[in-house]
Amino acid sequence: MAKEKKRKVGRPSRNDSDLDILSGSDRREQIISVTAALFSEKGYDRTSMRDIAAATGILSGSLYYYFPSKEALFLEVHSAGMKILTNAAREVWAATDDPWERLEKLAAAHSKALLENSGFMIMVFPRFPEGIDAFRPELIRQRNEYESIIAQAVETLDLPDGIDRSLFRLQFLGALNWSQTWYSPKHGISPAEIGMHLVRMLRPLRG
């Protein structure tokens, strides 16, 4: 999505083993990775292009060689983060049959992706930057792609009447996402355990 290559002249001289986010090998990937960490740490609004440039080791004007705007850069970061999350979920899905065990592993994977990696938690930031309307449909699409995996997992659960599966998904993800606000490694509890604990709380629901 929206790769925006933009290489206008000269040879790419790249082997196109491109992307692979946390070990980005060229400048473009480096910027995305650095930006993800800053957005996660300070939020979108409070991270300036100058901050990003400084953390990358270049000057702010140079950023615009790679990305046409701050919002476009946000889209790349969001995209990379959702890719991590979606891939992890697909992997769990393929490897597990039991519905509740699957949910437990999805929860653990979600928490790990959110709390463990250098900082792509931006992917589930409560609200998108404003004025980003041009990109919003693409952001929503990425988010839905991931959430539909969770929705499917919830669909396979045996749940009593009175439990709304859509609300189940929203509150399940909400409990996990909110952990951004309080988690600290010092808690003595691991991200994976946070996810597993949530499913332990919900599991008695099974018919």
Place this chain on the structure above:
Amino acid sequence: MAKEKKRKVGRPSRNDSDLDILSGSDRREQIISVTAALFSEKGYDRTSMRDIAAATGILSGSLYYYFPSKEALFLEVHSAGMKILTNAAREVWAATDDPWERLEKLAAAHSKALLENSGFMIMVFPRFPEGIDAFRPELIRQRNEYESIIAQAVETLDLPDGIDRSLFRLQFLGALNWSQTWYSPKHGISPAEIGMHLVRMLRPLRG
């Protein structure tokens, strides 16, 4: 919202029936109420003092007659929001004996306060504005005052081994708080029902 009085000359000539979210009767209360709505809608960073002034019907310079800084104004808004939440929780606590019924009512009250009122959801915003360090201890204190009521309620529940009460509280509140991000009145579900649904999901835990 957006009263836009703009009377520039003459005396105030107020009958003091002006606006009242917390029954605030004067300009100061009006500003707090208007600001709460704007912070909830657009976030702290993206709401300028000029925005607030315009929505109040005055000019930005005048705000500084009432509040020394934007951060001080944030503190007032946060304080008002937490007061709503804390009062509601105390009321529930006094009126209910059964632990699970109490939790259900606390959840419903929390959701209502968060989603229903004109806009004090700022009170549980994921992160405080930065550079607000001088006020941070007071913000934390207000938050803890409320959360300790929830903690007490969780303490009285009969829970199986393997459930951490502290984590229970955090994930319980997380699921509720996150609803800010997806709730819309069009869902056909009421805020109170959102809270009750969450407790319905957790209730089978009881020993």
Place this chain on the structure above:
DNA sequence: GTCTATACAGCGATAGAC
């Protein structure tokens, strides 16, 4: 590809007239 230099807008905040 990166830097220099800068345009231009918007921000929080203040001083002083009324």
Place this chain on the structure above:
DNA sequence: GTCTATCGCTGTATAGAC
């Protein structure tokens, strides 16, 4: 109490040299 006028700063973004 409110407005007028403005200061100083920081933000995104651009143009053009190298």
